[in-house]
Amino acid sequence: MALEFTDENFEKEVLQAENVVLVDFWAPWCGPCKVLGPTIDELAEEYKGKGVKIGKMNVDENQTVPGQFGIMSIPTLIFFKDGKPQDQVVGAQPKEKLAEKLDTFAS
Amino acid sequence: MRNVIIIGSGPAGYTAAIYAARANLEPLMFAGDEVGGQLMTTTDVDNYPGFPDGIQGPDLMTAMRKQAERVGAEIVSEMVDAVDLSSRPFKVTVGDETHETETVIISTGASAKRLGLESEKALYGRGVSACATCDGFFFKGKDVVVVGGGDSAMEESNFLTRFANHVTILVRKDVLKASPIMQDRAKSNKKISFEWNVDVVEVLGAEEGKVTGVMLKDTKTGDKREMKTDGIFVAIGHTPNTEIFKGQLSLDGRGYIVTSGGPSTEIDGVYAAGDVQDSRYRQAVTAAGSGCEAALDAQRFIEEHEG
Numbered sequence: 001m002a003l004e005f006t007d008e009n010f011e012k013e014v015l016q017a018e019n020v021v022l023v024d025f026w027a028p029w030c031g032p033c034k035v036l037g038p039t040i041d042e043l044a045e046e047y048k049g050k051g052v053k054i055g056k057m058n059v060d061e062n063q064t065v066p067g068q069f070g071i072m073s074i075p076t077l078i079f080f081k082d083g084k085p086q087d088q089v090v091g092a093q094p095k096e097k098l099a100e101k102l103d104t105f106a107s
Numbered sequence: 108m109r110n111v112i113i114i115g116s117g118p119a120g121y122t123a124a125i126y127a128a129r130a131n132l133e134p135l136m137f138a139g140d141e142v143g144g145q146l147m148t149t150t151d152v153d154n155y156p157g158f159p160d161g162i163q164g165p166d167l168m169t170a171m172r173k174q175a176e177r178v179g180a181e182i183v184s185e186m187v188d189a190v191d192l193s194s195r196p197f198k199v200t201v202g203d204e205t206h207e208t209e210t211v212i213i214s215t216g217a218s219a220k221r222l223g224l225e226s227e228k229a230l231y232g233r234g235v236s237a238c239a240t241c242d243g244f245f246f247k248g249k250d251v252v253v254v255g256g257g258d259s260a261m262e263e264s265n266f267l268t269r270f271a272n273h274v275t276i277l278v279r280k281d282v283l284k285a286s287p288i289m290q291d292r293a294k295s296n297k298k299i300s301f302e303w304n305v306d307v308v309e310v311l312g313a314e315e316g317k318v319t320g321v322m323l324k325d326t327k328t329g330d331k332r333e334m335k336t337d338g339i340f341v342a343i344g345h346t347p348n349t350e351i352f353k354g355q356l357s358l359d360g361r362g363y364i365v366t367s368g369g370p371s372t373e374i375d376g377v378y379a380a381g382d383v384q385d386s387r388y389r390q391a392v393t394a395a396g397s398g399c400e401a402a403l404d405a406q407r408f409i410e411e412h413e414g
Contacts, residue, residue, distance in 0.1 A: 030241040031147035031165040039184070059244070072245045072317065072338075073232040090232030094140050094186060096202075 002044040003055030117144025119381025120214035121171035122398030124180035143168035210405040217345035234318025239263035255342035261289035268298040370401035
């Protein structure tokens with residue numbers, strides 16, 4: 001299962017993390033977000049213990065962090081490394097594409 | 108060797124899966140990249156029969172999928188890369204795996220058209236949206252534009268007024284294509300106004316990193332003018348997803364698969380259901396009916412070629 005990021009834990013879990021972190025900004029009323037959800041959960045399982053952290057942030061419940069990153073569309077996926085955003089993708093993506101990106105950043 | 112492979116996962120695909128599974132054909136469905144199809148990005152579906160209070164698009168698709176899985180359809184969330192329909196058994200390639208099958212049901216539907224502007228692409232996700240239901244939330248109290256004159260444009264505009272301060276519908280002609288009831292709804296909504304005879308020729312805001320406005324061109328006079336806006340939602344129609352069938356199946360001038368007598372293509376054993384072969388009706392219920400026909404035809408084909 002993917003982790004849950006919140007306004008409260010974002011600093012510690014993402015910005016201060018030493019590994020690669022993938023954040024999926026989503027909301028329960030967004031169709032494509034729901035389609036992407038299981039893919040994110042699967043990736044979270046597959047990349048456990050490989051120096052990659054994967055989690056979701058519900059933009060309905062958390063306003064601060066999405067605002068800071070100028071999120072205007074969901075789903076938006078941001079890839080962080082050493083606390084800095086490296087890449088951003090908008091819209092539901094196939095699993096292979098996300099895995100490819102994770103492998104690039106994790107190496 | 109499979110009996111039936113279904114390509115695509117909207118109402119046509121799911122209905123075909125239900126019928127094929129109940130006929131013990133053990134169908135395999137490749138759901139594609141846009142799992143659930145066009146209904147995943149709508150909200151209220153008030154015209155699908157059987158729902159006196161309407162139903163949300165994503166909920167309808169989830170229910171269809173669950174039903175298909177319950178009766179035994181195998182559904183894989185992968186995209187078909189290529190097909191070979193030149194001989195039987197037909198071949199369907201997904202990644203580096205090729206599957207052989209007696210019949211193919213194509214239900215790949217149609218995808219939303221973009222304006223096709225570089226400036227649109229550059230600000231995608233930064234004010235240019237392909238999903239009103241996903242992104243309307245981020246435009247609370249702001250002004251947005253919706254490009255289009257059909258039912259989708261009317262529906263999205265109405266939906267966006269839940270959040271936006273104002274919605275301007277940009278229409279290329281001076282009439283709407285939308286159905287009367289949807290037109291009335293939009294026209295009587297105080298937060299919606301219309302601009303007629305305009306084309307969007309550029310999306311502005313590259314320097315700011317987000318949409319600040321659009322450049323409009325009057326389709327009658329050719330005059331250009333800027334219009335301020337915080338967001339742009341494109342609802343100008345759909346193109347059928349038939350790239351991988353080019354050269355193998357007849358497509359009409361707009362890319363729709365040519366079918367006759369329902370879902371039959373010119374190749375025996377290959378069927379097309381739903382929007383991918385329907386430019387006339389394009390409703391969830393007609394797609395579902397079409398998916399049923401395809402599955403029944405596939406079943407008959409298999410029975411006739413057995414032994």
